[in-house]
Amino acid sequence: MKKIGLTLQQQRDIYRDGFVVLSNIIPQEMVNAARREINMNLGDVRAGAMGAENLSDIKTATKTLERVGSDKVILDLFNNTDVKKTVEAFFGRRIKPAAVAQLAIPFPQKPGENVNESGYHDKDTPFYGWCGHLDGLWNGGDRIPEIGKELTPHRRHKWYSDPSRNGCYRTYDQNCNVHNFTALVGIALSDQTIEGCGNLGLLKGAHHRIGEFFQQQRDAGGPLGPDGPGWKREHTEAPNGHGLRHYPEQVRAAFRKDALQTTDGRYWPKPTLVKVRAGDALIVHFATPHSVTRVQGPDPRFMVYFRASAPRKEAHLQVYPDALCDIWLEWRGMQNFVKEHDAKERRRKEFAIS
Structure with missing residues (x-):
């Protein structure tokens, strides 16, 4: 089987932005x-x-x-298709064929009263209701708590139960609270060429800060992820009292430029709303916060997602803390680029100091 080589631009994109678009790759x-x-x-x-x-x-x-x-x-x-081959080129290794995919088909809707996982009404959440998250995090054992209603003892017990609605647990072994993989791969089955059509929103470049944050948590004794150092799982000041922090406040604060505020003063970072056509694919680094946005046009949005992992030892199939702290550890096809880029950055800083 013929291998796919990575272009310099593809490497630059994934390194700088945390994602890369593969145009017209699906027949x-x-x-x-x-x-x-x-x-x-x-x-x-x-x-x-x-x-x-x-x-x-x-x-x-x-x-x-x-x-x-x-x-x-x-x-x-x-x-x-060449999607799998390109992922393998980034990982620098062959991977197993995908056995299951997620169909993501949001339908048109008005900005409404429904409460999102951040604990706010969708209509009050900027950027078409974008609530960025990392995958593999506990998201509540029961439906999202409503605004203005205190949880009954029964509902509280269900809300804090394991596993959550997405199958994740609050805690895992290896001093880590994140069920991580290597890359999210999205394939567009409908055109998404304007904003407001359900675009995938990505916090461009945040993967670098996420990796640094996980290393800070490890240096502080862990655990990595929510409920670890510097990362309270619940935003109790949210309107519903149980908003979920699906990426750290420290990272959120670093993206205040172009952010919008809700009436309570909370800042909402501006995501990059990716524009793709049917047949395009996206490769997104695991450490890049992402989320769907609201469909305000006339048609549903069709996306298919795959969660790809580089080959791992048995002990790290679900949880791999080293890969959270070193965001390029599993991306062997990127490591020469990363080394050269980091060396240039060091020389640039040394020159600036001198």
């Missing part, structure tokens, strides 16, 4: 096949829900769409 016929499979299953969900006699029937209908993430036509978008 149109594969995009169409994946869209057709998803739409057929959406139709099955609708038919099942319309014929439902109780809530259990509706839940069964929605499970149909979840299973699409393991269909071959979806997995082939990663496994049988």
